[in-house]
Amino acid sequence: MSRVSISELVVALEDGAPLRDALASALRDDDLAVLYWLEERQGTAGGGWVDPQGHSADEPIAGDGRSVKLVEHDGRHIAAIEYDAALDDEPELLDAVTAAAGLALQNDRLQAELRAEVAFWDTVTNTVPSLLATVDTDGVIRNLNAAAVDVAGHEDKRDVVGRDYWDVFIDAWEREEVRERFAALAPDFPAGEYENTFVNARGDRRVVFWRTAPVHDANGDVVAIVSGGADITMRRKRELELERERDVQTTVFDSMPSIMVALAPDGTIRDRDGDDPSVGANRAFKKAVDWPDEQLVGRPFLDILVEDDDGRAARAIATAAGGDTSDYVESALLSADGSSRVFVWSAIPIADVTGRMDHLVLVCGADITDRYRLEAEQERERAFLYTIANNAPSLLCLIDERGVMTERGANIAFEHTLEYEPAEIGGQVFWETFVDPSEADDVRNAIIGIAAGEMPAERDNTWTTKTGRRLSMAWTCTPLPRIDERTLLLVTGIDITERKRVDDDLRASRARLVRAEETARRALERNLHDGAQQRLVALSVALRLVETRIDSDPDAARKVLAGAQIELGHALEELRELARGIHPAVLTDRGLRAALETLAARAPFAVELDAPEERLSTDVEAAAYYVVAEALTNVAKYARATSAQVTVRRDDGALTVTVADDGVGGADPGKGSGLRGLADRVAVLDGTLAVDSPPNGGTTIRAELPLAG
Amino acid sequence: MSPTALIVDDHPSFRASARAVLESEGFDVVGELEDGASVLEAVVALDPDVVLLDVQLPDMSGFDVCALLEDCEARSGRVILVSSRDLADYGDLVESSCACGFVPKGDLSGEVITALLA
Numbered sequence: 140m141s142r143v144s145i146s147e148l149v150v151a152l153e154d155g156a157p158l159r160d161a162l163a164s165a166l167r168d169d170d171l172a173v174l175y176w177l178e179e180r181q182g183t184a185g186g187g188w189v190d191p192q193g194h195s196a197d198e199p200i201a202g203d204g205r206s207v208k209l210v211e212h213d214g215r216h217i218a219a220i221e222y223d224a225a226l227d228d229e230p231e232l233l234d235a236v237t238a239a240a241g242l243a244l245q246n247d248r249l250q251a252e253l254r255a256e257v258a259f260w261d262t263v264t265n266t267v268p269s270l271l272a273t274v275d276t277d278g279v280i281r282n283l284n285a286a287a288v289d290v291a292g293h294e295d296k297r298d299v300v301g302r303d304y305w306d307v308f309i310d311a312w313e314r315e316e317v318r319e320r321f322a323a324l325a326p327d328f329p330a331g332e333y334e335n336t337f338v339n340a341r342g343d344r345r346v347v348f349w350r351t352a353p354v355h356d357a358n359g360d361v362v363a364i365v366s367g368g369a370d371i372t373m374r375r376k377r378e379l380e381l382e383r384e385r386d387v388q389t390t391v392f393d394s395m396p397s398i399m400v401a402l403a404p405d406g407t408i409r410d411r412d413g414d415d416p417s418v419g420a421n422r423a424f425k426k427a428v429d430w431p432d433e434q435l436v437g438r439p440f441l442d443i444l445v446e447d448d449d450g451r452a453a454r455a456i457a458t459a460a461g462g463d464t465s466d467y468v469e470s471a472l473l474s475a476d477g478s479s480r481v482f483v484w485s486a487i488p489i490a491d492v493t494g495r496m497d498h499l500v501l502v503c504g505a506d507i508t509d510r511y512r513l514e515a516e517q518e519r520e521r522a523f524l525y526t527i528a529n530n531a532p533s534l535l536c537l538i539d540e541r542g543v544m545t546e547r548g549a550n551i552a553f554e555h556t557l558e559y560e561p562a563e564i565g566g567q568v569f570w571e572t573f574v575d576p577s578e579a580d581d582v583r584n585a586i587i588g589i590a591a592g593e594m595p596a597e598r599d600n601t602w603t604t605k606t607g608r609r610l611s612m613a614w615t616c617t618p619l620p621r622i623d624e625r626t627l628l629l630v631t632g633i634d635i636t637e638r639k640r641v642d643d644d645l646r647a648s649r650a651r652l653v654r655a656e657e658t659a660r661r662a663l664e665r666n667l668h669d670g671a672q673q674r675l676v677a678l679s680v681a682l683r684l685v686e687t688r689i690d691s692d693p694d695a696a697r698k699v700l701a702g703a704q705i706e707l708g709h710a711l712e713e714l715r716e717l718a719r720g721i722h723p724a725v726l727t728d729r730g731l732r733a734a735l736e737t738l739a740a741r742a743p744f745a746v747e748l749d750a751p752e753e754r755l756s757t758d759v760e761a762a763a764y765y766v767v768a769e770a771l772t773n774v775a776k777y778a779r780a781t782s783a784q785v786t787v788r789r790d791d792g793a794l795t796v797t798v799a800d801d802g803v804g805g806a807d808p809g810k811g812s813g814l815r816g817l818a819d820r821v822a823v824l825d826g827t828l829a830v831d832s833p834p835n836g837g838t839t840i841r842a843e844l845p846l847a848g
Numbered sequence: 849m850s851p852t853a854l855i856v857d858d859h860p861s862f863r864a865s866a867r868a869v870l871e872s873e874g875f876d877v878v879g880e881l882e883d884g885a886s887v888l889e890a891v892v893a894l895d896p897d898v899v900l901l902d903v904q905l906p907d908m909s910g911f912d913v914c915a916l917l918e919d920c921e922a923r924s925g926r927v928i929l930v931s932s933r934d935l936a937d938y939g940d941l942v943e944s945s946c947a948c949g950f951v952p953k954g955d956l957s958g959e960v961i962t963a964l965l966a
Contacts, residue, residue: 668904672932673859676953680865683957687872699868706861 193254270368292340459486674710770798778802873958
């Protein structure tokens with residue numbers, strides 16, 4: 140193989156053949172490589188080797204049949220030639236060739252350097268997310284990077300380069316205006332910033348933020364405008380969403396019926412936003428407390444509380460400042476006009492959307508002033524009803540439709556009358572516990588009927604106390620309005636045991652009086668029939684006899700007349716007796732004392748009488764007279780007494796009649812109609828009759844008769 | 849022969865008056881009784897033509913006595929009820945009894961008795 144001569148190399152170089160090819164041909168080494176040294180390699184820390192196209196290359200190293208010759212100029216590396224190691228035998232040839240290529244190498248190195256730089260910027264511009272575009276002074280796109288091509292909605296740079304930029308990046312409706320604005324910037328095309336929204340070639344809506352700057356030539360004329368941009372479509376979208384979200388939040392915030400106020404973690408009331416100095420509270424809050432904004436912002440929230448004695452409000456805010464939601468707190472909030480309203484609220488940690496603080500404390504609460512007032516009223520009403528219930532003489536209790544007593548569902552009268560402790564009542568079945576067993580079924584049926592909708596009616600039944608006393612009760616059962624789907628019935632009862640006893644006594648007394656009256660009438664009729672009437676019948680027969688005999692046997696007739704005379708005397712006497720028994724004339728004519736004197740005179744034992752002369756009401760005189768008459772009759776019949784004392788005393792408002800004997804005693808007022816009849820007669824005048832009759836101790840009957848007026 | 853009479857009344861004064869009146873008008877008073885219990889026995893024993901029977905006896909009423917006599921086969925005499933009360937006081941008791949008449953005590957005479965027995 141023969142080497143190429145120097146002259147051959149020079150000719151090749153002058154023909155414009157590539158330097159490496161020329162060198163390879165001259166040295167007959169097809170694998171020959173030329174590398175250039177760049178002092179400042181873009182993108183690396185210092186210098187570096189590149190191939191003639193400007194691409195990075197490894198440092199040339201001799202070995203493996205290859206040798207390296209470094210070409211230097213002014214003591215600095217320029218290039219390295221990698222060649223066949225066989226050429227080392229001809230160093231002169233190598234030196235001659237490199238010397239001949241010296242200028243060409245220099246030139247070629249500069250080109251490689253330029254190429255490397257362009258390649259770098261190309262890489263950079265095509266890999267950065269920012270948009271880059273160059274536009275000439277007519278608005279024609281000269282160059283643009285991949286990001287810009289993509290934003291434009293294209294794949295290939297060539298589809299875009301050469302077109303007017305407004306045709307690519309501006310919506311049709313805006314193009315004319317933009318074109319005019321661009322023209323107006325000539326000839327200086329000062330730096331500026333623009334944001335524009337357009338629909339690109341793919342139909343996507345993009346938002347781009349551009350920053351532009353003019354490029355000048357050596358004469359200072361603008362030759363191009365470089366635009367750096369950023370696709371802010373997503374960011375803008377996010378911002379819009381955020382804004383909308385904030386709008387929604389603000390709307391919600393302001394339209395909530397709950398009060399809301401934002402506090403800094405130190406508990407002071409915040410403004411709404413950096414741009415909005417109004418208070419960070421919603422309308423409900425402002426309406427509720429009615430302070431001007433400037434008096435609220437920056438003020439400690441606790442300042443507008445009426446009081447926080449137990450520190451609960453302060454603790455709640457501290458809890459939220461620490462990142463947790465507080466418990467509920469009830470506070471009265473002070474308004475500017477000095478009034479206050481009651482709120483139940485809690486403090487919640489929230490993010491500060493303005494980004495000025497880590498987080499805020501949101502006080503969120505509900506106005507319960509009206510509920511408070513209502514509760515207070517209900518409480519008062521309840522207390523009122525409770526007082527009524529517990530002071531009512533009636534027995535009251537609450538039962539459900541199965542008759543089960545509710546806890547504490549009975550009033551004091553119920554507990555006292557039925558002798559139960561309050562705790563013993565709840566849970567009892569009403570008719571099983573408080574009603575006489577023989578009437579439990581009646582009561583149960585009545586209550587179940589009323590629970591099922593029957594009309595309540597008053598009933599009389601026997602209830603029993605804890606100790607087994609039986610009480611006559613007049614009671615009713617009334618269903619109450621349903622609460623919580625529960626049927627409750629109110630049982631109201633009145634203890635009529637005493638009233639019933641009095642009623643019974645009164646009825647018995649009346650019956651006895653009627654019987655006594657009847658008995659008296661019978662006796663009277665009998666007496667009239669047996670006495671005076673028989674004598675008058677005999678007289679009538681005798682007079683007829685006299686009539687028939689007066690002529691035929693005057694002596695016999697005279698004898699019959701004499702007998703008739705005696706008979707008539709007896710008849711008159713008997714009639715007088717009877718009349719006295721009905722109502723003694725002396726009592727009517729001359730009064731009680733005179734009548735009692737007559738009674739005393741006719742008694743078959745000694746009677747000592749002590750009575751006032753004065754006249755009293757007819758009823759009282761008659762009652763006193765009959766008490767004494769009956770008592771003296773009894774003494775005569777049973778007492779075997781030798782004497783008796785009759786005393787009548789008029790005290791304040793009452794007449795006391797006493798009949799005492801010295802007889803055998805042992806009289807039982809329950810037996811015999813006489814004494815009971817007297818008691819009835821006295822009772823009619825609201826008086827009382829007492830009998831004291833110990834065996835062998837004599838008998839004392841004492842009647843007290845109230846004097847009307 | 850005089851008609852015979854039995855007087856039943858608890859009041860001695862009436863019995864005495866009745867005997868005087870009847871005897872003065874030709875009756876033979878064969879007996880006097882003061883209660884109802886012995887009437888039946890006396891009627892059987894004395895067999896009077898007329899029994900003058902008081903309505904209000906102490907042990908039983910004249911109507912009860914009447915009922916007893918009605919059941920008695922041996923009876924042949926007639927019963928006349930007497931009373932110090934009025935006939936109207938007894939309603940239809942007299943009418944429905946076996947007595948052949950009623951005489952208020954004040955109106956008693958042999959003439960009335962004879963008229964009722966006729």
